Amino acid sequence: MTNTFMIHAIERIFEGKFSLASNIQLLWKGNESFQTIFDTIRTAEKLICLEFYIFRNDETGTELAKLLKQKSIEGIKVYLLYDHFGSFGTSRKFWKDMEDAGIKIRASRPFKWTSPFNYVRRDHRKLIIVDNKKAFTGGLNIANEYSGFHLRSKGKVWRDTGIMLEGPIVNELFDAFRKWWYIWGGDPIEVSDLKIQNSNLKDGIPAIPIFVSSAKGRRRMRRLLYYSINHAQKSISLTTAYFTPSKRMVETLENAVNRGVKVRLIVPGISDVPAASYAGRAFFTRLLKAGIEIYYYIGEILHAKTYIFDNCWSIIGSTNLDFQSLRYNDEGNVGILDTDFTMKMNMIFEDDLKNSVKINLDEWNKRPLKEKLKEYFFSFFRRRL
Helix, strand or coil: CCCCCCHHHHHHHHCCCCEEECEEEEECCHHHHHHHHHHHHHCCCCEEEEEECCECCCHHHHHHHHHHHHHHHCCCEEEEEEECCCCCCCCHHHHHHHHHCCCEEEEECCCCCCCHHHHHCCECCCEEEECCCEEEEECCCECHHHHCHHHCCCCCCCECCEEEEECCHHHHHHHHHHHHHHHCCCCCCCCHHHCCCCCCCCCCEEEEEEEECCHHHHHHHHHHHHHHHHHCCCEEEEECCCECCCHHHHHHHHHHHHCCCEEEEEEECCCCCHHHHHHHHCCHHHHHHHCCEEEEECCCCECCCEEEECCCEEEEECCCECHHHHHHCEEEEEEEECHHHHHHHHHHHHHHHHCEEECCHHHHHCCCHHHHHHHHHHHCCHHHC
């Protein structure tokens, strides 16, 4: 690499090791993404592991549950880990029906009366592993709004981004899932015969798992994010569903512009969490004055979390630029150091810009007083939104 983003430097900052991917496929159109996921699960011969923040018993969840039950009946081992808070509305009968079919299910981050305040910490990761050959991660959850099931006759699916990975990195993700599964009360998963042996791929794509589940891990993740912003020399392109920046984040982005870096940020025009959106907007005036370009994504709700630096280094996953993700949640991302892949990421970013409206500082200053008051009010709660 002829840039500031080098494997050894990223490994040192994050305190983790790069692996290799033999193939990475971007998934960014809801219906097509879910079709790819379902088709891959249908090919499973030995093992299916799933971890999701939201797994609803709506049409999308029911359709996937039916497929998983069928695979389990066929003799495939199926393990499902869901976040207790994110999937709180999913019925017990839904889980029991899957368990009756032989699927192993555990809830992560359950509520405990002995430590009720820990319930703010959530398992926000999204991960699917099939036969240790393919892995999926990104921002998608298992629900109609992500698959577009309920919108097929009405409009568009939520805008999200995920990736399908093949190669040795799948081993790393599987080992991580096994650890979390055991932590949350599951029996040890022993499938050593599924380990991928081609760990010396000469033409592999360098990729590093950025999966964290502790205060130390979240500090390492934040350190890597700030390192990436501080070391970008040409461009930073950020897409996030929830943007409630810390003072340090605002100053870091300002410093990037001051040294000549083009910084662009896409946020939802309409958010599923309006309070968080207002809290983030409280910082727009300062960011716009600093020269940061901010865009509202128009149409369907934006739920993607992707970060691109200098056309060579990108991060995709579940982490938003908010306090909940960066301080409290268990998050899952993959960092990819590859110019060809980042070029594809940039193409998607540019395509998103076509469906976005750029915020003009003069027009922004003229927004109604009641909007400004909402922003001011919710900014006080940004650490909990």
